[in-house]
């Protein structure tokens with residue numbers, strides 16, 4: 001069904017989450033989820049901290065993955081993202097023996113937790129005395145549906161990454177807004193059958209700042225985005241206000257538009273479904 005015909009729900013309920021997971025809703029959009037005072041505090045503290053540019057994923061001509069730093073996008077405390085660990089695992093994950101595969105996965109998890117654990121502590125410190133927005137969303141979803149921290153390779157994951165897009169002169173240049181899907185490889189999380197992206201927005205510029213959701217079916221797990229999905233495809237633009245929370249199906253191609261006149265700060269996480277409840281959360 002075209003994204004233009006899909007409903008946007010305003011509440012987290014199991015029925016709404018099920019529809020979103022099935023691709024039968026465009027979003028769950030909770031307006032005014034976080035008070036302005038909370039958002040402003042978090043934004044001011046994140047803005048004032050030292051930030052590492054976000055590595056942008058691309059594929060080299062020989063087919064191997066690589067990254068370049070994105071001048072305008074950063075995440076406090078985080079200098080690597082889960083995708084990079086998946087890439088690193090790539091060939092090792094195909095290792096001939098189950099033992100070698102298990103060792104590769106375990107070492108990927110060591111590296112992930114070593115990076116993301118301290119980043120989450122830093123973020124919690126930045127938010128204090130308020131809570132991390134992602135923790136507020138966790139409790140909300142838990143009360144309404146049931147959710148738990150995902151365990152991967154038997155180890156609990158982390159969740160809640162801040163994504164700061166600084167004001168950009170090129171905020172509406174297609175080259176600055178990569179269209180992507182977020183999906184964990186089935187080899188790693190075989191039980192995660194469907195995946196949502198969940199964001200709590202702390203700061204949204206008045207010009208730009210939309211989340212574009214493209215008029216395209218859900219991309220199957222492990223499949224690349226089809227070549228035809230580019231900026232000529234029609235989309236629905238979701239323009240949040242600071243304090244809103246939005247959940248989308250992260251397997252539908254989407255893109256984040258930076259601000260033309262100010263920063264954009266989101267606290268992001270992923271929510272997975274193994275077909276029932278509780279849901280699983282990680283970043």
Ligand SMILES: O=C(O)CCC(=O)C(=O)O
Pocket residue numbers: 163182197199210211254255256266268
């Ligand atoms: O910030 C948003 O609106 C969406 C973020 C997103 O798509 C992502 O981090 O994968």
Ligand SMILES: [Fe+2]
Pocket residue numbers: 180181182197250254
């Ligand atoms: Fe995304």
